[in-house]
Amino acid sequence: MTKALYPGSFDPVTYGHLDVMQRAQKLFPHLTVAVVENPRKAPLFGTAQRKALVEQALEEMGIERVPVITYSGLLIECAKGLGVTAVVRGMRAMSDFDYEFQMALTNRDLDSGVESVFLMTAGKYSFLSSSIVKEVKQYNGQVHKFVPRCVERALEEKFGLA
Numbered sequence: 001m002t003k004a005l006y007p008g009s010f011d012p013v014t015y016g017h018l019d020v021m022q023r024a025q026k027l028f029p030h031l032t033v034a035v036v037e038n039p040r041k042a043p044l045f046g047t048a049q050r051k052a053l054v055e056q057a058l059e060e061m062g063i064e065r066v067p068v069i070t071y072s073g074l075l076i077e078c079a080k081g082l083g084v085t086a087v088v089r090g091m092r093a094m095s096d097f098d099y100e101f102q103m104a105l106t107n108r109d110l111d112s113g114v115e116s117v118f119l120m121t122a123g124k125y126s127f128l129s130s131s132i133v134k135e136v137k138q139y140n141g142q143v144h145k146f147v148p149r150c151v152e153r154a155l156e157e158k159f160g161l162a
Helices: 015-027 047-061 075-082 094-110 130-138 149-158
Strands: 003-008 030-037 068-072 086-091 115-120
Touching: 003 015, 003 075, 015 030, 015 047, 015 086, 015 115, 030 047, 030 075, 047 068, 047 149, 068 075, 075 094, 086 094, 094 115, 130 149
Parallel strands: 003 030, 003 086, 030 068, 086 115
Antiparallel strands: none
């Protein structure tokens, strides 16, 4: 059976991410979500909290049988360690394409046994990013259309809005 990995920083997880997860789960019988520890980024939420928020969001959305892990280092090493043959990447707009194309070709050079699979997010989420969600919530804006309630609560707590 084909195993797939959906990696990301998920800082925080949005409905756009969850849309990709739901559709990837239909394509791959074994989907794992991987929350990355990236030392080049300064996330709002720590790795453990991002993992917990993804797990809570999956539960809130009724998405079952999707394990969530954390990893650091090369994505391809994580993929090989899990025995996956596909890496799922969500695409919102053409602006995502250049970076994702570069990463897919690099990963293919590192291990040709792992394919990159690109899924377009639903049109209603094509503008959505974690950065936008954080900025809107930081100024006490409404984000319930963009993230599950568990994420909204975590953002309120983080920004002292609760």
